[in-house]
Amino acid sequence: YDLHCVCFLLTITTQSGRSLFCFCRRTDVVAVTPWLAPIVWEGTFDPVLIDNIYKPMNLTIATTVFAVGKYVRFLQDFLETAEKHFMVGFNVRYCVFTDRPHDVPSVNLNQGRHLSVIQVPGSNRWQEISARRMEIIQTTIEHQIRREADYIFCLDVDSKFHAHWGAESLGRLVAVIHPGYYEQTRDRFPYERRPASTAYIPMDEGDYYYGGAMIGGFVEDVYTLTKVCRNKFEEDAGNSLEAAWQEESHLNRYLLYNKPSKVLSPEYLWQDFKAKTKEVKVIRFSGVIKNYAEVRPN
Numbered sequence: 001y002d003l004h005c006v007c008f009l010l011t012i013t014t015q016s017g018r019s020l021f022c023f024c025r026r027t028d029v030v031a032v033t034p035w036l037a038p039i040v041w042e043g044t045f046d047p048v049l050i051d052n053i054y055k056p057m058n059l060t061i062a063t064t065v066f067a068v069g070k071y072v073r074f075l076q077d078f079l080e081t082a083e084k085h086f087m088v089g090f091n092v093r094y095c096v097f098t099d100r101p102h103d104v105p106s107v108n109l110n111q112g113r114h115l116s117v118i119q120v121p122g123s124n125r126w127q128e129i130s131a132r133r134m135e136i137i138q139t140t141i142e143h144q145i146r147r148e149a150d151y152i153f154c155l156d157v158d159s160k161f162h163a164h165w166g167a168e169s170l171g172r173l174v175a176v177i178h179p180g181y182y183e184q185t186r187d188r189f190p191y192e193r194r195p196a197s198t199a200y201i202p203m204d205e206g207d208y209y210y211g212g213a214m215i216g217g218f219v220e221d222v223y224t225l226t227k228v229c230r231n232k233f234e235e236d237a238g239n240s241l242e243a244a245w246q247e248e249s250h251l252n253r254y255l256l257y258n259k260p261s262k263v264l265s266p267e268y269l270w271q272d273f274k275a276k277t278k279e280v281k282v283i284r285f286s287g288v289i290k291n292y293a294e295v296r297p298n
């Protein structure tokens, strides 16, 4: 399940006798972490070879997305573009969490893809909506997802897919490098810096700054992640603390001590307001420009 295409020249002969080649063609980016997990950039993997490995497994990918309050307006573009680019040819089970089930748009889904709507409470604080995602994903894995899916991706809704996002992204525990910080040194990362918080990371620690807009992996590994982050969040709340970037801060702390088995480059989480840089050959998924004051409850 957790096959990696790293930086080796590899030849595989398929059942039809065809030889497939896969090798790292990038010299301008680092494509492996210090703990030997691949960092997935365009040009470091062969999508045909990877499909040949994963498609026969008949995998199901759960995909959670929160659309609470006015964020329901982002669902249509999110789903329509996902149908074009995200895990095409795989079984996908979208779980849409919303307080406005009647506003969930009807989008044509391809074969093998299903959508369920799960009602969640609204909130007057955007920080709470964002932070409670861990708790809700944890309980939904317990009640539903672990019976239905092999892998899970948890994604931000105010986003669109623009290009192929496929099985090269699958792994035991998958995180994405935040596009705002991939060129920065660790002392510039916006980790939680107060020792009193359970999300605390000292200045001389940290590998990458991971974006909270995507977590993924085996259902059970993401389950443990959400459970730990939820507990830490609640522990902080009990001490009247809220980490600098809510669940993103807890996620970064978790991933420092539980290293991801695969890291996605910022191709998998760009921001529309940010000009494309030369390393980014393909933007696959990006956060749309939004008027925070208008879409958030406060």
Ligand code: UD2
Pocket (backbone or CB within 6 Å): 065, 066, 067, 068, 069, 070, 071, 126, 127, 129, 130, 155, 156, 157, 158, 178, 210, 211, 212, 213, 214, 245, 246, 247, 248, 269, 287, 295, 296, 297
């Ligand atoms: C950043 C992160 C986001 C999260 C947040 C922390 C990236 C690119 N983005 O984004 O993942 O860690 O900071 O606070 O890494 N939501 C609703 N209704 C609301 C507010 C939020 O449904 O009223 C959901 C929705 O799915 C949204 C997500 O929470 O996509 C994240 O909230 P955000 O978009 O306000 O956070 P943002 O863009 O500052």
